[in-house]
Amino acid sequence: MRFTQAELQQFRDRTVPDLLPDPLRLLFIGINPGLWTAATGAHFARRGNRFYPALQRAGLTRHLIDASDGYKAEDLAELHARGIGISNLVPRATARADELTAEELAAAPARLDALVAAHAPAVVAVLGVTAYRQAFGRPKAALGEQETPWPGTRLFVARRKLSPG
Structure with a gap:
């Protein structure tokens, strides 16, 4: 599947359904969907994205998932x-994360609270320390485990772009 830039622009401001299995053990939280993700309906779908290869290398999946065509x-x-599971701090698709408003990022903690309350994952991993700092008002947060407001759930902040291995 290929898209022109003009075709991708048609997916601006769309949302992508959260992926929330039952039971939910590990919930990855992206910043927001990109246009390719919105076009395919699959999280981290852009060709070359390292998310799914990293999951396989870590032993979290048995085979390499290629979501580039959905x-x-x-x-x-x-x-x-x-x-x-996979969700986002902000559900609105944009070409770049810096297109998000301060209000959208400020609403992210309540969105995440609701997801955790409804699904009780053992681990939440937010992908992107800068977005985490802005959304949660923790300007000095570093990568790694964070204090969590959710009993029984561990919270981690990881790099937005996972390393190749």
Whole structure:
């Protein structure tokens, strides 16, 4: 699947459904969906994104998921079987994260609180320390484990762009 820039622009401001298996063990939180993600309906779908290769290298998935053309049934089944969920701090798709408003980022903690309350994951991993700092009002937050307001859930902040290995 290929998109021109003009075609991708048609997906600006759209939302992508959260991926929330039951039970939810590990919830990854991106900043917001990109236009390619909105176009395909699959999180981290842009060709070359290192998210799914990193999951496989870490042993979190048994096979490499390629979401660049949308999710295949076996890929969704793998994520569900492993209890891996994906959501975003802000649900609105943009070309770049710096297009988000301060108000959208300020609403992120309540969105995340609701997700954790409804699904009780063991671990939440926010991908992007800068967005985490802005959204949660913690300007000195570093990568790694954070204090969490959710009993029974551990909170981590990880790099937005996962290293190649």
